[in-house]
Amino acid sequence: MEFEFILVEKEVAPYVALIRLNRPKELNALNLGLMLELKAAFAALDEDDTVRAIVLTGNDRAFAAGADIKQMAGKGAIDMLKIDQFSTWDAIRKTKKPIVAAVSGFALGGGCELVMHCDMIIASDTAKFGQPEINIGVMPGAGGTQRLTKAVGKALAMEMVLTGKFISAEEAAAAGLINRVVPEALYLEEAIKLAADIATRSPIAVQLAKESVLKAFDSHLQEGLYFERKNFYMLFATEDQKEGMNAFVEKRKAEFKGK
Ligand code: DAK
Numbered sequence: 001m002e003f004e005f006i007l008v009e010k011e012v013a014p015y016v017a018l019i020r021l022n023r024p025k026e027l028n029a030l031n032l033g034l035m036l037e038l039k040a041a042f043a044a045l046d047e048d049d050t051v052r053a054i055v056l057t058g059n060d061r062a063f064a065a066g067a068d069i070k071q072m073a074g075k076g077a078i079d080m081l082k083i084d085q086f087s088t089w090d091a092i093r094k095t096k097k098p099i100v101a102a103v104s105g106f107a108l109g110g111g112c113e114l115v116m117h118c119d120m121i122i123a124s125d126t127a128k129f130g131q132p133e134i135n136i137g138v139m140p141g142a143g144g145t146q147r148l149t150k151a152v153g154k155a156l157a158m159e160m161v162l163t164g165k166f167i168s169a170e171e172a173a174a175a176g177l178i179n180r181v182v183p184e185a186l187y188l189e190e191a192i193k194l195a196a197d198i199a200t201r202s203p204i205a206v207q208l209a210k211e212s213v214l215k216a217f218d219s220h221l222q223e224g225l226y227f228e229r230k231n232f233y234m235l236f237a238t239e240d241q242k243e244g245m246n247a248f249v250e251k252r253k254a255e256f257k258g259k
Contacts, residue, residue, distance in 0.1 A: 001041060001044060003037040003040075003041065004033060004037065005021070005022055005023055005031070005033055005034035005037050006019055006020060006021055006022050006034060006037050006038060006041060007019070007020040007022050008020075008041050008045075010045075010048075010050065010051060011050070012055070012192055013192050013193070013195065013196035013199070014196060014199060014200075015050065015051060015052035015053065015196070015199035016051070016052070016053050016054070016055060016192055016195045016196050016199055017045050017048075017051045017053075017054050017055070018054075018055045018057065018192070019038070019041050019042075019045075019054060019055070019056050019057070020057050020058065020059075021034065021038075021056075021057070021058045021059075021063070021064055024059055024061070024062075026065075026068065027061065027062035027064070027065035027105075027106055028058045028059070028062050028063065028064040028065065028111065029064065029065055029066060029067065029068040029069070029070075030064055030066065030067045030068060030110045030111065030114065031067075031068035031071050032068075032071065032083065032085065035085060035088045035089075036088060038088070038092060039088045039091045039092060042054070042091065042092050042095045042099075043091065043095075045095075045097065046095050046096055046097055049258065051097065052097060052198070052199035052203045052206070052258075053097055053098045053099075053100065053195035053196070053198045053199045053206075054095070054097055054098070054099045054100070054195070055099075055100045055101075055102055055188070055191045055192055055195050056099055056100070056101050056102070056114075056118055057101070057102040057103070057104075057188055057191065058103070058104065058105070058111075059104070059105070060104045060105060060124070060126070060184060061104070061105040061106070062104075062105040062106040062107075062111070063101070063103040063104060063105060063106065063107040063111050063114075063115060063127070064106070064107060064108070064110065064111030064114060065106045065108050065109070065111055066108045066109025066110045066111050066112075066132070066133075067109060067110035067141075067142075069136060085142075086142070089113075089117065089142050089143070092114075092117050093117050096207045096210070096211070097203075097206075097207065097210075098119045098120070098195070098198050098206060098210055099117070099118040099119050099120075100118060100119065100120045100121070100122060100191045100192075100194050100195045100198075101114075101115045101118035101120070101121045101122070101191070102122050102187050102188045102190075102191030102192075103115055103121060103122070103123045103124065103127045103129075103169075103178070103187065104123070104124035104126055104127055104184055104187050104188075105124070105126055105127060105128065106127075106128055106130075107127060107128065107129050107130075108128070108129075108130045108131070108132055108166070109130070109131060109132060109133050109140070109144075110141075110142055112129050112130060112131055112144065112148070113131075113140060113142040113143050113144045113147070114142075115129070116143060116144070116147040116148065116151065116177075117143070117147075119210060119213075120179050120194060121177070121178035121179055122178070122179055122180060122182060122187055122190045122191040122194060123169040123172065123173070123178050123180070123181050123182075123187060124169065124181070124182065124183070124184040124186075124187035125169055125170070125181050125182070125183055125184060126169070126184050127168070127169040127172070127178075127181070127187075128166040128167070128168060128169075129166065129167050129169075129172045129177060129178075130160060130164060130165065130166035130167065131144045131148060131160050131161050131164065132164035132166070133161075133164070134161065134162060134163065134164045135164045139161065140161060144161065145157070145161060148160065148161070148177070150217060151175070151176055151177045152172075152175040152176060152177050153175070153176075156175055169181040179194075200256070201256060202235075202238065202240030202241070202243075202244060202254075202256040202258065203240075203256065203258040204235065204238050204240055204258060204259075205235050205238070205240060205241070205244075208231035208232075208234060208235060209231070211231065212224075212227060212228040212231050215227045215228070238259060239257060239259040240254075240256045240257065240258065240259065243255060243256060243257070244256070
């Protein structure tokens with residue numbers, strides 16, 4: 001896959017693909033072209049049977065410093081409405097395969113929101129998370145007020161959104177925003193390892209389990225439980241369920257085929 005603003009590499013580990021945001025001079029600011037490329041890359045990898053998990057990263061200095069302020073500065077409300085960037089973000093959110101973010105340096109504004117679209121987050125000890133939109137006269141627009149609040153709670157989310165202050169990777173881990181912090185030299189390797197570990201599991205079970213965990217964010221408990229149960233029953237229609245359970249009984253390693 002050839003793109004202008006991102007790099008896509010398959011088989012960085014068995015069944016694992018890597019997407020790298022690639023506007024280093026602009027700290028990976030998310031312009032419209034980059035967002036459309038991301039949407040296309042996620043859609044293609046989601047359909048690709050040789051991919052079972054996806055890692056999303058930037059570079060050591062920046063995951064992404066937010067939406068491209070230079071591109072947005074002159075826009076009016078109607079321009080923003082017409083561009084309808086939300087449909088792009090929604091498409092990323094609907095990716096069925098698990099996404100691990102590997103974050104180093106700045107993850108700000110839309111960059112932090114993009115991180116929160118991912119399912120798991122491994123951060124370098126240099127990572128900084130923030131929603132500084134308030135400093136440029138706006139507010140988070142791609143889920144920051146909702147996802148950040150659900151992840152870190154009202155008090156910290158309110159402080160971050162209203163003052164624009166950044167938090168360190170250590171603070172983000174303590175607040176529950178990310179999975180863990182590792183030294184800068186290891187963040188990408190750790191994220192790929194986590195994705196590769198998940199990729200050894202049945203891809204159908206992984207897909208339905210991901211969908212069920214995400215359901216907890218937009219449903220009441222009873223509805224979520226019902227949804228989970230239906231997915232659980234559905235997995236008994238797969239060969240992978242038979243293989244997984246038989247392998248356990250026969251004391252051997254399961255070979256999952258995604259069927
Ligand atoms: N946009 C455009 N360019 C950016 C940028 C950004 N967000 N962040 C950095 N850059 C550019 C800088 O302008 C600079 O370019 P040159 O001057 O060299 O041409 C280059 O990257 C290096 O940045 P600095 O020289 O500023 O580097 P420093 O180390 O001094 O500072 C910094 C790093 C990250 C603290 C600083 O660059 C900064 O404060 N950046 C802006 C952070 C920010 O405010 N982020 C939030 C942006 S608003 C939407 C969905 C989401 C959004 C909007 C709509 N829809 C669904 C409709 C999201 C909005 C946002 O994210």
